[in-house]
Amino acid sequence: MDHQLFEQMYQGQAPWDTGRPQPAIVKLAQAGQIRGSVLDVGCGTGENLLYLAAGGHEAWGLDFVPVAIQRARTKAAERGIAAHFVVGNALELNKLGRQFDTVIDCGLFHTFADEQRPVFVRGLTEVLRPGGLLHVLCFSDEEPGSEGPRRISRQEIRDAFQDGWKVQQIEPIHFESIPRPDGPKFSPGGPKAWLATIERT
Ligand SMILES: C[S@@+](CC[C@H](N)C(=O)[O-])C[C@H]1O[C@@H](n2cnc3c(N)ncnc32)[C@H](O)[C@@H]1O
Numbered sequence: 001m002d003h004q005l006f007e008q009m010y011q012g013q014a015p016w017d018t019g020r021p022q023p024a025i026v027k028l029a030q031a032g033q034i035r036g037s038v039l040d041v042g043c044g045t046g047e048n049l050l051y052l053a054a055g056g057h058e059a060w061g062l063d064f065v066p067v068a069i070q071r072a073r074t075k076a077a078e079r080g081i082a083a084h085f086v087v088g089n090a091l092e093l094n095k096l097g098r099q100f101d102t103v104i105d106c107g108l109f110h111t112f113a114d115e116q117r118p119v120f121v122r123g124l125t126e127v128l129r130p131g132g133l134l135h136v137l138c139f140s141d142e143e144p145g146s147e148g149p150r151r152i153s154r155q156e157i158r159d160a161f162q163d164g165w166k167v168q169q170i171e172p173i174h175f176e177s178i179p180r181p182d183g184p185k186f187s188p189g190g191p192k193a194w195l196a197t198i199e200r201t
Contacts, residue, residue: 036101046072095125
């Protein structure tokens, strides 16, 4: 999806913008799988990152829709949580000029076209410290139909993260989302997704 479509989605109720962190992110944090400083790429209005920041992580979120970043900053101020929210392009991560111990991607990877994936992965290589963990939550090819985001197979994840990465685990989960009455009908419990944990070697 391009920038304009995301801008439009944020004019109304974006289905992923549930007002709370994704259960998969909460589970990862509770399992000690989120370490040190965290970058959330495509952070939207920041619920996942604010949850992690409240847990004591140094937290940076990046999104290319200014209104989403503005909402994230407002929430951080209202909740008294320290977090950095930056307007920027996830395909130019090197511009951040720093590295993190953990990167989370909740719903971004599956938005990229084939030719954008290597660009994204190269940028991740620059911002994640060797030994750091990347957690990718993306739409799964086990979700029936084709409405909504592009479906991703486990093999596509493995192919994207071949050089300089070790895919530790790819687990089936569900995205929590707000169903739209006129929108796509997804699986009970939310769209089927993959949670991939990938180490930067
Ligand atoms: C499905 S939403 C998920 C938002 C957030 N991670 C969440 O879970 O609520 C994907 C997000 O990625 C952002 N995005 C898409 N392409 C991007 C890009 N090239 N650079 C930065 N952000 C991007 C969109 O603006 C949107 O906020």
